[in-house]
Amino acid sequence: MRYYRIEDDGGDRLAVTTGGDVYDLTAVKPRLETFDDLLRASSITDRSADSIATLLVDDAPTIDDGVLESSIGSPVHAEEVWAAGVTYAISEQAREAESSMPDMYLDVYDSERPEVFFKATPNRTVGPNDTVGIRADSEWDVPEPELGAVLYDGEIVGYTIGNDMSSRSIEGENPLYLPQAKVYDRCCSLGPCVTSADSISDPHALEMWMTIERDGEVMYDESTNTGEMDRTVQELVDYYTRHNAVPETSVLLTGTSLVPSESFTLQEGDVVDIGIDEIGTLTNTVVEV
Template identity: 25%
Template sequence: MKLVRYGAPGAERPGVLDAQGRVRDLSMLLAEMGPAQMSPRTLAALATIDVERLPLADAGVRLGCPLGGVGKIVCVGLNYRDHAQEAGMAVPAEPVLFMKAVTALSGPYDDVQIPPGAQKVDWEVELGIVIGTRLKHVKKEDALGHVAGYVLANDVSERAYQTERGGQWDKGKSYDSFAPVGPWLVTADEVGDPHALDLWLDVNGQRMQDGNTRDFIFDVPTVLSYISGFMTLEPGDLVLTGTPAGVGLGQKPQPRFLRAGDEMRLGAAGLGEQCLKCVQS
């Protein structure tokens, strides 16, 4: 299934895509598309619904982040060898973890805000994992059984805030709109193998990133098992798995960063596409 949340910001309703890619309303069955709806039992029940009998949403309706009530966003840094190399950093021996604020979440076609005075806003196309059941000290061989589904995400980053302002990476990762997610939450059964997905990102029509999740340094089971040894992952939590080479910071002969008026288009096989315009905050 491809699950969505649609409507004005702060007033999104749960929905599902039909066979023609149209949004069908689920609000008479679900109050929200949130953590409680990520359980295997609920997803299995939704899979039995005759989607074609549900009311159609208005054509062109806004799509928001497809998951509401996200508890936390845990991110893996430097999880592609080529990205570590372009960043001039050693390939990590263990997954590098950091957090993004949930207030950074936005929809797949919403504007990305450039913070006042920011000069180094960057892009990062990523595969996101949506947690379905609680993980704590989970073995690798059991980890995929805790996944509800997957999403397309853009880990937008302000590099000066991230590396030149002291402290942790989080301050460069958490500005409002720095976590566009969606358009859909695709259930794990429909995605199949998460380690064979093409990822790409264009800026103003120029291809900047072109990768595949087969090139992960740490695969999905390893990442989930590792995180669960340091913190409990709850239903509805979001894990971002890292980005391939081609970010603005790694451009040669000099870095390239986002400015107001720039447009990003990005996508992942089976997970849909985003189109994001940059605006001055």
């Protein structure tokens, strides 16, 4: 099942797709306004989110696809977003190319402990069709498309798409500048939905693609597979939650293997589309912040 957040004047609404139709779960249970609410209900009743949704679908009205497309918001209110780096070979190579200290990235790629870092808070995170940011003090900016694991009390409950916006020039100047390269206004996008963990056949066998358009011209168009990841999602989650007071709901981005060439940098007005099989497509426009 895929869960969406619909924004309207009356507040948020939780929608679910199953069998091709979109159902309004909030119309049946008004207190179920978000996926986070559904996760709390799941925890209290000791039933899966999908089983609760299945009970409600028969009584839920359908939602027009056009309403879903025009009113969709970030699917989960993650109190924290964290991210993993250097989990794909091409990511390690790109980080080496940009850095003044390239050997450190090779060490991380080959080491037992992965790179896991803080990425965003809710006020820095946007949803589908919103704008993502590039820093005004950065000269080299890229999107980083990533599979995102959605966690509740530290356990994987679903998957979404994440865009880990990054300043390669700031991080490349000195690795200690990583927080400034990664954490800033509109630095992260999530969406378009959360696909439940039970609905993902294998998180390590998903096709992923990204296109970047500028004034109608395709500037970048490449694809990959999460099977190229050097670590498992669960391994990354284990390191994120280890000795860490994680919030009730969080998202962990699992790294990227789609990296534009060194000659490319994002500009205002660029449109970034990121797609992952079994989840959907996340679309954002770029703005300078």
